[in-house]
Amino acid sequence: MNFGVIIKYWPRLWSGLQLTLLYSAIAIVLAIVWGVLIGAISYRKPPVIGQITRAYVCFFRETPLLVQLYFLFYGVSRYISVPAGFIGVLALVLNDGAFIAEIVRGGLQSLDPGQREAALSLGFNEFQTMIYFLIPQAWKKVLDSLINMMSIIIKDTSMLMWITICELNYQCNQVNIYSFDPISAYMFGAAVYLALFLIVQGVRRLIKVRSNRIDKRLNMKTNKEEVLNV
Amino acid sequence: MTWEERFLVLKTMFVQGMPMTLKLIGASLLFALLIGIVLGTVRSMKIPVVDQILGAYALICRGIPTIIILLFFYAYFTRGTQFWISVLAISMVEGAYMMEIVKGGYLSVDKGQWEAADSVGLPRLYTITRIVLPQVMLVIVPALMGQIVMLVKGTCVAATIGCMDVLRRAQLLLPKYSYPLEIYAYILVIFFVMCHFLTWLGKKLERTVVKRIIGD
Amino acid sequence: MENNDREIVVSLQNVVKKFGHLTVLDDMSLDVYEHETVVLCGPSGGGKSTLLRTINGLERINSGKIIYRGTEVTHRNIHSIRKHIGMVFQSFNLFSNLSVKDNLLIAPCKTLGKDKKEMLKKASDYLELFGVADKMDAYPHQLSGGQKQRIAIVRSLMMEPDLMLFDEPTSALDPEMIKEVLDAIRRLSQQGMTMIIVTHEMGFAREVASRICFLESAKIRVDTDTKSFFGDTQDERLQQFLSVILHH
Numbered sequence A: 001m002n003f004g005v006i007i008k009y010w011p012r013l014w015s016g017l018q019l020t021l022l023y024s025a026i027a028i029v030l031a032i033v034w035g036v037l038i039g040a041i042s043y044r045k046p047p048v049i050g051q052i053t054r055a056y057v058c059f060f061r062e063t064p065l066l067v068q069l070y071f072l073f074y075g076v077s078r079y080i081s082v083p084a085g086f087i088g089v090l091a092l093v094l095n096d097g098a099f100i101a102e103i104v105r106g107g108l109q110s111l112d113p114g115q116r117e118a119a120l121s122l123g124f125n126e127f128q129t130m131i132y133f134l135i136p137q138a139w140k141k142v143l144d145s146l147i148n149m150m151s152i153i154i155k156d157t158s159m160l161m162w163i164t165i166c167e168l169n170y171q172c173n174q175v176n177i178y179s180f181d182p183i184s185a186y187m188f189g190a191a192v193y194l195a196l197f198l199i200v201q202g203v204r205r206l207i208k209v210r211s212n213r214i215d216k217r218l219n220m221k222t223n224k225e226e227v228l229n230v
Numbered sequence B: 001m002t003w004e005e006r007f008l009v010l011k012t013m014f015v016q017g018m019p020m021t022l023k024l025i026g027a028s029l030l031f032a033l034l035i036g037i038v039l040g041t042v043r044s045m046k047i048p049v050v051d052q053i054l055g056a057y058a059l060i061c062r063g064i065p066t067i068i069i070l071l072f073f074y075a076y077f078t079r080g081t082q083f084w085i086s087v088l089a090i091s092m093v094e095g096a097y098m099m100e101i102v103k104g105g106y107l108s109v110d111k112g113q114w115e116a117a118d119s120v121g122l123p124r125l126y127t128i129t130r131i132v133l134p135q136v137m138l139v140i141v142p143a144l145m146g147q148i149v150m151l152v153k154g155t156c157v158a159a160t161i162g163c164m165d166v167l168r169r170a171q172l173l174l175p176k177y178s179y180p181l182e183i184y185a186y187i188l189v190i191f192f193v194m195c196h197f198l199t200w201l202g203k204k205l206e207r208t209v210v211k212r213i214i215g216d
Numbered sequence C: 001m002e003n004n005d006r007e008i009v010v011s012l013q014n015v016v017k018k019f020g021h022l023t024v025l026d027d028m029s030l031d032v033y034e035h036e037t038v039v040l041c042g043p044s045g046g047g048k049s050t051l052l053r054t055i056n057g058l059e060r061i062n063s064g065k066i067i068y069r070g071t072e073v074t075h076r077n078i079h080s081i082r083k084h085i086g087m088v089f090q091s092f093n094l095f096s097n098l099s100v101k102d103n104l105l106i107a108p109c110k111t112l113g114k115d116k117k118e119m120l121k122k123a124s125d126y127l128e129l130f131g132v133a134d135k136m137d138a139y140p141h142q143l144s145g146g147q148k149q150r151i152a153i154v155r156s157l158m159m160e161p162d163l164m165l166f167d168e169p170t171s172a173l174d175p176e177m178i179k180e181v182l183d184a185i186r187r188l189s190q191q192g193m194t195m196i197i198v199t200h201e202m203g204f205a206r207e208v209a210s211r212i213c214f215l216e217s218a219k220i221r222v223d224t225d226t227k228s229f230f231g232d233t234q235d236e237r238l239q240q241f242l243s244v245i246l247h248h
Helices: A003-008 A010-044 A049-061 A065-078 A084-109 A113-121 A126-163 A168-179 A182-229 B003-044 B050-063 B066-076 B082-108 B111-119 B124-139 B141-161 B166-173 B180-214 C048-055 C078-082 C100-111 C116-129 C145-157 C175-190 C202-208 C226-230 C236-246
Strands: C008-019 C022-033 C037-041 C063-068 C085-088 C163-167 C194-198 C211-216 C219-225
Touching: A003 A010, A003 A168, A003 A182, A010 A049, A010 A084, A010 A126, A010 A168, A010 A182, A049 A084, A049 B180, A065 A084, A065 A126, A065 B141, A065 B166, A065 B180, A084 A126, A113 A126, A126 A168, A126 A182, A126 B050, A126 B066, A168 A182, A168 B066, A182 B050, A182 B066, B003 B050, B003 B082, B003 B124, B003 B141, B003 B166, B003 B180, B050 B082, B066 B082, B066 B141, B082 B124, B082 B141, B111 B124, B111 C085, B124 B141, B124 B180, B124 C100, B141 B166, B141 B180, B166 B180, C008 C048, C022 C048, C022 C194, C022 C219, C037 C048, C037 C202, C048 C063, C048 C163, C048 C194, C085 C145, C100 C116, C100 C145, C116 C145, C145 C175, C175 C194, C175 C202, C202 C226, C202 C236, C211 C226, C211 C236, C219 C226, C219 C236
Parallel strands: C037 C194, C037 C211, C085 C163, C163 C194
Antiparallel strands: C008 C022, C008 C063, C211 C219
8 A cells, every 4th residue: 555645635535534534424414314213113003103103114125225325316307407416315314214214214113102092191191201211211222233234334435426426435436536546445335444444343342241241240239129119 | 329339338248248247246255155144153152262263354354455455456456356255355355254243143052952953963063954944044144134135235346357247348339339427326326236136135034934944 | 680691792990081170070970771761860960971971972082981882982983883873862853953853763764874765665664563553754943842852862773783872862852742752761671772861751761761870969978679679778968869759
C-alpha cells in the first residue's frame, strides 16, 4: 500500500468519509424509527394496514438494494425532482427499515402476552401500552440485532455511489482511476469500512458485557432469595 | 411504452440477461456453499492458527462492503471475465457468512452424537459426512436459506462492473426505451419472484423434510 | 462364584483420570470377568461414568493401564477395540438424522462390513425381542424415551459386543418407562452377556448384578458380590448411601 497516494488524494477521501458518516448516521436513526413503527404495526396486525406493511416488508427484504436505488433515483425522480441524497436516504430507510421491522416484530412477539393484557387491564390504551411497556421491553431483546443492523447500514451506504453520491466508496474508485493504484485506493476504503465495523461491533460487545453483568447481579439476587426461602 | 416495446424489453431481459443472472447465482451459490461447508467444518474443530485465519477471513467479509471488494478485484485482476470476477467476489463474501452459519450448526449438534459414533467404531470422516454434517445441514436450513436469498440479491452488483446480467441488459435498453420506472420495476419483480420462491422453499423444507427427520 | 478359572474381559490397573485439578479416578483398579454383571454405584461425582467412559476410550486416562482381553488399550487401537464393546448412554444418543433402521445398520455394515440384508433380518429380530418391532422406519424424535433406549441397546447389540457398558441407562427416563429398559438389560444378563452398569436403581442391581462396586471420591470403596453388599457391610459411607437410596 502506497501512503503517498492516500496523502495526495486525502481531501477527496476525507470528504467521502464525511459523507459516508453523514448518510450512515441519518439512515441509521431514520431506519430505526421507521423500523420500530412498521414492526409495531405488523405485530398488532390491524386490518388492511397490517397487510400493507407485511407486503412492504416482504417486498423490500426480497429485492436488491441496488435495484431499489436505481428504481427510486432514475425511475421516480424522473417525475418528481428530488436530490440524490434524499433518494439515497429514502432507499436505505425503506430497505434496512424493513429488516429492522422484522427484528422488532420478532422481539415483540417473544414477549409474554400477559404484559400487554396487564397494561390494558390497568386502563392504558393500545398506543400507550406499546410505547410505555411493549417497545421498551422488546428493545432490550432486539438491541443486539439492531446494532448489527447499524453495521449493515454503514456498509449499504457504499451503494450510494451508483446514484451519483460522492461517498467514500465513490472517492476510492476515483482515486483508483486517477492513480492507477487499486491496492492503495481500495485498501484504504476497505480499512475504513472495517474500522467502522469494528467500532460498532465493539459497542455491541460492550453493551452485551454490561447487560450480562446486570443479569448476573439480578440472578445472584434471586439465588440469594431462594437460599433465604429455603 | 407500447405493448410491442414492452414485449421487446422483456424479451431482451429474459433471453439475453436472465441466463447470465442464473449463471451468476448458480456459480456463486456453488462456490459459496462449498466454502461454507468445508471451512465451516474446519472452523468447528477450532484448530489453533487456522481458526484465527478463518476468523479474520470472516471478519473481513462481514466488515467490508461487497461492492468495494468487487471493484478492487475488477481493478486488480487484469485477467478474467467480469463474470468470474463477480463470482469470485460474491462467493468469497457469501461463503464467509455460510462458514459462520455452518460453524454455528456444528455447535448445536449434541456431543453425544460424536460419542455414540465413536462407541460403535465409525471412522471420523464417515461420522462427519454421514451423521454430523447432515444434522448440521438440517439445523441450519432457515439461516442458510436466508443467506441464499442475500446471495441472489447480491448478484446484481455484478452489473456495476459490466457483467451482462438482467440488470445490465435492462440498463442498456434505457437509452432506447426511456421508461426507467417501468423497466426497473420489472427487475424488482424478477428478483422478488426468485427470492420469494427461495424463502417459500426454505419454509417448505423446514416444515416437511426437517420436521419429519429431526422434529421441532 | 469363583472367578479364578474365568477369563478377564477388561482390567483397569492403577488408572488415574483428572479434569484439570480435579481427580476423578484415583489409582483405580478393577477386573471384570466373563459373564459377569458388575454394577457401579455411589454418589454422583464419584467417577462412575468416567470409569465407564475411559474403558470405551471416550476419556483419555492420565496414567495407568486399561487392558482388554490381554491387549492394552491405547488411542491407536481403541478404534478396533470399540467394535467389541457396546455402550449405552444416559441420553440415548441415537443418530437424530437417521431412521431406526439406519441407526441399527450403519455401524455393522460400515465398520464390520456385514451384509445389509442379513443385518436387516437381525435388526428386526432384536426389535421384535425388545418389543419395538413396529419402529423400524421411525425417526428418533418420534419415539418415547424408553423406546429410544431400547433401540440404543439394540444398536450396540448389532455389533455382537463382547462387553456392554451402560451409563445410567434409565436416569433420563420417565418412571413408567424405566421398567421396559431394565427388562431389556435383565434379558441380556440372563443370556450371559458381560456387562458393566452404572445405575441408581438399587433394586435392579440387587436382582441382576453378580458384583457391585461402590465408588466414592474417585475411589472404589467397596467391591464385593451382591449378597454381601446388601448384607453386613462395614463401610460407614456405604451404609449411609444405602440408607438414603433404599429408603427413598
